[in-house]
Amino acid sequence: MSVRRLSLTARMALMFMSVVVLVLAMAGLSFNLLSQHHFEELDRQALVEKLESTKHILGSSPTFEEVLPQLHALLGAHQDLAAVILRADGKALFSNPGAAELPERFRHADWQNMWEWQHDGHLYRGMTTQISMMDQSEPLTALLLLDVTTHTHFFETLRRWFVVGLIISALISAALGWVVARSGLRPLRQVTHIAASMSAKSLQERIPLEPVPLELQQLVLSFNAMLGRLEDAFVRLSNFSADIAHELRTPVSNLMTHTEVVLSKKRNTDAYEENLYSNLEELNRMSRMIDDMLFLAKSDNGLIVPQQAPIELADVVAKLLEYYRLLADERTIRFSASGSGRVQGDKLMLDRAISNLLSNALRYTSSGETIAVTIHQMESLVRLSVENPGVTISPDHLDKLFYRFYRADPARREGNPSNAGLGLAITRSIVEAHKGRIWCTSAGGLTGFHMEFPRQT
Incomplete structure (x- = not known):
């Protein structure tokens, strides 16, 4: 069924549902994007803090062996955090088990950018930086990884529930829209009912304005004005029909009377001629009346076009x-x-x-x-x-x-x-x-x- 064939109530309910779904979808999308951005900023902040702490530890000690306990305490205490520290030749000085299979391309990543890595169904976010140390002739490369798989699961669950909630909200809003639209259109149905009950005998009735909402008052005023014009036209038409019958009755009655009188007995030629002249006068009157009525009928239909x-x-x-x-x-x-x-x-x-x-x-x-x-x-x-x-x-x-x-x-x-x-x-x-x-x-x-x-x- 096309939208044009739907009732006004159904159209308003669909529009109400569409607006609700659109607003909820935009709100859900905005919340999803903002939440992802918020978690990314939290992950970035956590990685930056760990890297700064690592820089401070390595920069304050003359040898790498002296800071290993501190690095284990700093980088190994978190279950979701993995780290690897490499020398310039690629040898690992410090490594967590989770960072052992880290691709080599991340060793040269820009320090300002946070990168992502998916491995074994897990999603990692990491950062790379260069750290100078007293006992190393070249800077060390530190890579930190944060397991954010829980974030991914959270957003998947959130999207799933959002879709379910959106469907439920659409159904509820459609039902509420139907109820609200049907209630709001009740005055229109009342006007339609009154209009449908109008007949030639009830043209004098008018639709009251008191119970009609402001939006429909102009419609009711126009409809009442139309009823007034129809009533006036109907009265004039009724009177016109009665007047036609009244005006034509006299000449017809005269014709019948004259003819009956003349035919009541045998008469001479002069009597018949006199009666015919009298009948001709009445017929001329009827002819003029019919011509005038035809002229008015043409005028009513816009068929009278005067010469210029x-x-x-x-x-x-x-x-x-x-x-x-x-x-x-x-x-x-x-x-x-x-x-x-x-x-x-x-x-x-x-x-x-x-x-x-x-x-x-x-x-x-x-x-x-x-x-x-x-x-x-x-x-x-x-x-x-x-x-x-x-x-x-x-x-x-x-x-x-x-x-x-x-x-x-x-x-x-x-x-x-x-x-x-x-x-x-x-x-x-x-x-x-x-x-x-x-x-x-x-x-x-x-x-x-x-x-x-x-x-x-």
Whole structure:
């Protein structure tokens, strides 16, 4: 099984075990090296002391025979110590049994260096030095050997036990790591359990932050925020489905009623023609609604790609005001337009967006009032505002006005037969497709819709 397929608990336990094994291995290796160095220094010190004592004994006596008892006492009293003293011609003046087979190459070794020799399963460390004596014309060569086999056995035993201890420590650390990781990840499992139990009926629930560790709080906050977005989207989708059924029910019901009435008895050609015209009107309304819904569906999926052409907003506004002036004159409503600004975009789409705002303003403006259209060109943006006097809209409704089929007054769900409640949603989609933004303000009996677009460079 690859590491990627292991659980998070198993990975953390393996990492914990690896760290413990690595630390113990480094500690054991360091201890082994330091111990060997320490024993080497002790052996060197012992050999140096014996050689210095030998030099002192030989240098203070006129003849070699006089110092033999002292040399036996100094060099023969230790079981692990062997020594040999040679003349220049190679004849041994003093020798212990353990040094009898010492290779000749060590006779010329450097006095500063400690050498090693393995013989018959034993390890020896030794040193060589030259000693001057009164009755000898040439210096004597003294070689001292120290049997350090016990040190070797000690380190072998130490390494053996260290390997056993390392294996046991690895197993124990893996088990402890598993327990610690499983305990530490318990809040994550709780979050996962809550997330797995979520459904469309429980989107309003949130994961509490109190029992969650600090490291997981940001994850929980993000998850709760996602639940909030999902809940909002689900509610809007549910309302959208209900509104679609509600909006389509009226024209379908009208079609069925008209058709049933006409078919209830024989009628003349004029009656049938009148009924067909009435049905055509309802079908046109349904067709417009379906086209608007398809436009919004394309916008939601990023399929609306506006053309890029320079547009003077003042010209677009002037043309639309001329179109709506006849309807406004019937209700004695006036228009005022001011400002100018150039943007980059799709003229047909912007015509539709501004037309939706003007149509909406006409619908809710009382007779004798004035609808103001202003264009303000800033350093990097162009803002277009459509403001009309009317009933102040509650702040709770301002952001929801751009939802599909949403109306601020629930009592007027039917609205105008030609109005399906999709105009502002389409306007927002067009503005966002042009990388702009739209918002609504309403205070003091004045309601305004404001659109901002990047300025043409």
